[in-house]
Amino acid sequence: MRPVCTACVKKHIGKAIILLCEAANGYPLHKWLALANLSEAEDECVGKYIKLAHKIREVRIAIETDKYEGNLLDLIQDVILLELEQDE
Numbered sequence: 001m002r003p004v005c006t007a008c009v010k011k012h013i014g015k016a017i018i019l020l021c022e023a024a025n026g027y028p029l030h031k032w033l034a035l036a037n038l039s040e041a042e043d044e045c046v047g048k049y050i051k052l053a054h055k056i057r058e059v060r061i062a063i064e065t066d067k068y069e070g071n072l073l074d075l076i077q078d079v080i081l082l083e084l085e086q087d088e
Contacts, residue, residue: 035063
């Protein structure tokens, strides 16, 4: 299992957001690159933040099956909140 890196989690979610925008703008194969980045985000946090990893997985599966209606920025906010909790 790789070391936990919340900066990398946020980076991979951010990449997924950009790639999903590209997919929506006529590059449908970019959706799969976005899903790969979400999988990487999940792997980056599973060692310490299992609930977050499960949430990212649920989002990834929902996107894969075209059932996601949320905002991926919410996942980045979740990571930031976890970081803030760690600083307390």
